[in-house]
Amino acid sequence: MYKSIEYSQRTHGCGLLNDDNVGDKVKLSGWVNRRRDHGGLIFIDLRDRNGLVQIVINPEEEKIFKVAERVRDEYVLSVEGEVSLRPEGTVNPKLSTGKVEVIAKKISILSAAKTPPFEIVDSLNVDESLRLKYRYLDLRRKEMLSNLKLRHNVTTTVRNFLNSYGFMEVETPYLTKSTPEGARDYLVPSRVQPGHFYALPQSPQLFKQILMVAGIERYYQIARCFRDEDLRADRQPEHTQIDMEMSFITQDDIISLMEEMVKMVFESLDMKLEVPFQRLTYDESMKRYGSDKPDLRFEMELVDISNLAANCGFKVFENVINSNGVVKGINALGCGDYSRGQLDELTKLASVYGAKGLAWMQIIEDGKVKSPIAKFFSEETRNSITDAFKAKPGDLLLFVADEKKIVCEALGQLRLYLAKKLGLIDESKYKFLWVMDFPMFEYDKEEKRYKAQHHPFTSPSKETVSFLDSEPLSVKTQAYDLVLNGVEVGGGSIRIHDRELQRKIFNLLGLSSEEVDEKFGFLIEAFKYGVPPHGGIAIGLDRLVMLLAGKDTIRDVIAFPKTQTATCLLTGAPDKVSDKQLRELNIRLK
């Protein structure tokens, strides 16, 4: 619903007409959704952004009848006529305008249309590449239109919410400086500075922190972020963040503010949401769900049986424990009748995530199991294991033994796979969760150095900051990820505003002071002039809207997305450029 602009081409929206309009003389403009020609009578469903209405063309109106005979699907028409109640028995309850129809008095064809390469219908089944090439036709479909409307409604609600809390929307540059670590940058060559490049921002991170130094106090931006990494269903080379930053704020303040914001988004869509959201530490999340973004719409928690495996008699388990690994498992409820083939499939899945094998135990009846590894265990150990999983006859226990990270990830993925397969997930549910207390660093085996798990400006927690020198891997951060239904939809942190601490972190990351000056000097310099304690968060708009729209890919909530090979099928980008352009940029292709 929007204020009608009564201009000469249109007095009403097609889909907004109802029995209140009966008798009204209306002028409509839109596309021919469908024409039904009965020879002596023609119906046209006229579609605009508001929906459909049926136009009736009677043969007595000879002139317009002739025009209507020429009309085809997707022609653009201007129609003048009178709204009238449909005759008894011809009401269409499937249409919001189904009680009425418009008796045409005048029709003009504003634009003819080729037959589209696919039908403009709700339940469309065509290859996505065709939809992307003709995106303007795809977006005419109600489903896609409503996705864009949903996205617009979310950003509108967010803007209103943040404005009401005194946030200022500030734009930050798209042409900026390449920074080390993180994702691969998209580079833009400078013409006036030959051999120099801008980078498109992976996020407005540094600028928003500088805005805090500038005294903006509360900033937000619906910001485009660019990352030149391989694509996935939920990853595009450019994505949109609801990005914000606040001064004089604590982690809990930010969290409750976000909970209110998300709640308001849900309310604007007539959905209820319970706040506060559940919180899990990173360690607990990995331990119980094998993921730092667990889907909590179902249980099936991981169970650690390392203590039982330590001296169980099964060499594979024992060796893993002796080399500091773990043995964990999940109970695939009711999967005790899985065939060898099905078990092989699960094994294959586990191997994708690095597991060298998958052990299983089918529970046949109380105290009895079928399993290739059961023979290694004493009855006592076996019972302890089945007890640990609360296994009942008909259940299937799956075990992975390896280093901790692999065990958790493999089982976490099996957990998800099984839940989907077994229908354990209530698709109508929205389960939010905060994951917190992330480790500050992870050790990069290849590069033999520490890397920041979040980013190098993340503040360590007060409780663990003292471990920086002794055990860096034990240092936790004041960072928080927002997870919805197993999808990371946001993340942020309290930033470091102490220069000494920042220098120490850079040191631990192996950045020399020269490198720091070269890459972040402007931020360090800014921090010398009075920096307020600050923190922030960014919400992934595409992912959030994707989940709200019930879609499996963010491409469905982006007007013009790119394919997995990062091309735009509509425009043909990326493309070659002329020699002249290259010369001007001082670039020679190999």
Next chain:
RNA sequence: GGGGGCGUGGUGCAAUUGGUUAGCACACUGGCCUGUCAAGCCAGAGGUCGCGGGUUCAAGUCCCGUCGCUCCCGCCA
């Protein structure tokens, strides 16, 4: 960089597992039709089986390569 799936009229699919004229539905074109809304009925047009090479008497089908789309691993602070 790696693994899986798909590619046949405009669209979605089929084609006995190597066999003769590549079939079906929808869409499209024409005709008939005054109450349809997935309109109906009749007729018709439309194919370099993604592309290139190979095996064979014979390839949509088998082999090799390549391109496109897609899902995943790596990657994504």
